[in-house]
Amino acid sequence: MRFETKAIHVGQAPDPSTGAVVIPIYQTSTYAQEDAGVHKGHEYTRTSNPTRDALQTCLAALEGGTHGLAFGSGLGAITTVLTMFKAGDHIVCGDDVYGGTFRLFDKVFKHLGIEFGYVDTSHPDRVAKAIQPNTRMVWMETPTNPLLKISDIRAIAAITKAAKVLLAVDNTFMSPALQRPLELGADIVMHSTTKYIGGHSDVVGGFLAVADPELHTRLKFLQNAVGAVPGPFDSWLTLRGLKTLAIRMAAHERNAVTIAAWLAKHPHVEAVLHPSLPSHPGHLIQKSQASGFGGVMSVRVHGGLEAARRVCRSTQLFFLAESLGGVESLIEHPAIMTHASIPPETRTALGITDNLIRLSVGIENVADLMEDLDAALSARS
Numbered sequence: 001m002r003f004e005t006k007a008i009h010v011g012q013a014p015d016p017s018t019g020a021v022v023i024p025i026y027q028t029s030t031y032a033q034e035d036a037g038v039h040k041g042h043e044y045t046r047t048s049n050p051t052r053d054a055l056q057t058c059l060a061a062l063e064g065g066t067h068g069l070a071f072g073s074g075l076g077a078i079t080t081v082l083t084m085f086k087a088g089d090h091i092v093c094g095d096d097v098y099g100g101t102f103r104l105f106d107k108v109f110k111h112l113g114i115e116f117g118y119v120d121t122s123h124p125d126r127v128a129k130a131i132q133p134n135t136r137m138v139w140m141e142t143p144t145n146p147l148l149k150i151s152d153i154r155a156i157a158a159i160t161k162a163a164k165v166l167l168a169v170d171n172t173f174m175s176p177a178l179q180r181p182l183e184l185g186a187d188i189v190m191h192s193t194t195k196y197i198g199g200h201s202d203v204v205g206g207f208l209a210v211a212d213p214e215l216h217t218r219l220k221f222l223q224n225a226v227g228a229v230p231g232p233f234d235s236w237l238t239l240r241g242l243k244t245l246a247i248r249m250a251a252h253e254r255n256a257v258t259i260a261a262w263l264a265k266h267p268h269v270e271a272v273l274h275p276s277l278p279s280h281p282g283h284l285i286q287k288s289q290a291s292g293f294g295g296v297m298s299v300r301v302h303g304g305l306e307a308a309r310r311v312c313r314s315t316q317l318f319f320l321a322e323s324l325g326g327v328e329s330l331i332e333h334p335a336i337m338t339h340a341s342i343p344p345e346t347r348t349a350l351g352i353t354d355n356l357i358r359l360s361v362g363i364e365n366v367a368d369l370m371e372d373l374d375a376a377l378s379a380r381s
């Protein structure tokens with residue numbers, strides 16, 4: 001079965017008791033047992049639920065994994081991964097990861113004694129140098145957020161395999177429709193399903209996919225023990241979104257590639273950061289490991305902070321909002337909004353400048369989106 005077919009059929013056979021072609025929302029916390037300990041495979045919904053099982057089976061298959069685990073948020077998924085480790089363990093992390101990931105590592109797990117080293121993973125040699133005897137995992141995103149830096153998953157997987165440490169890739173920006181890190185050598189793929197997988201900005205969720213049954217057993221134990229699970233309705237909404245992932249990603253991609261090329265020549269724009277542009281330093285690596293460039297880009301506008309704020313409040317179709325990956329286009333200001341938890345000095349050093357805005361290009365008509373951006377870039381108040 002190919003990707004689009006898997007999205008509709010894997011884990012989603014018609015309901016045996018009614019023939020319903022859509023997996024029902026099993027909105028139940030517990031399951032009646034025939035005799036003490038005799039049940040039909042489910043005991044309590046934190047541990048398992050048929051709606052969540054369908055999502056887990058389907059999305060794991062789309063990622064090229066053997067097993068999947070769903071969570072109540074992307075950060076719930078990351079937290080659960082981190083509970084595999086203990087004080088004194090060391091994790092190498094990308095220096096340009098999602099702001100909430102950095103906050104979780106730096107403000108929560110660091111205080112529990114887990115050590116972190118931050119490197120620019122777009123240079124695999126720096127990852128190799130950062131690995132210490134107590135390193136247990138490398139955590140990376142590609143493309144990164146919001147600078148769209150590209151890291152070579154195959155090259156980093158070769159390094160982590162040799163060092164016998166886990167490689168976890170946050171694949172939120174690409175989704176399995178465009179990039180499948182397990183097939184490139186990663187051990188764990190993580191998603192905020194809030195973004196492209198749910199795809200309609202109506203549900204928060206997280207996911208882990210693995211291709212190693214032993215790693216699955218460890219993480220499944222922690223999914224139940226930690227308890228950061230999604231409810232049946234949220235699982236159902238996410239599975240509903242998943243069915244159209246392939247066609248939505250193709251539409252996001254088409255619009256974003258068109259807009260990136262157009263913005264790169266716009267007089268009010270200083271620079272466009274999107275891997276589709278041949279001038280992007282990660283363009284060729286992106287082409288070698290993914291089947292597209294994704295719908296998120298960042299733009300440096302002329303005129304500093306004030307100009308960037310003006311653009312953000314002037315668009316009509318691009319809503320000024322955090323998040324990304326929904327069918328509607330969004331615009332945001334990373335330094336003030338999504339990446340405010342990163343200290344200003346670090347932000348500037350990374351390149352998250354005050355004139356940087358991030359776009360999540362939706363699936364509206366691209367001509368309408370370009371007219372909207374053009375008017376906002378030219379706005380004077």
Ligand SMILES: *Cc1c(COP(=O)(O)O)cnc(C)c1O
Pocket residue numbers: 073074075076098100101141145170172173191192193194195204205206
């Ligand atoms: C949103 C996001 C997260 C966090 O996921 P939540 O669902 O908001 O908890 C992690 N990584 C990336 C790249 C994200 O965009």
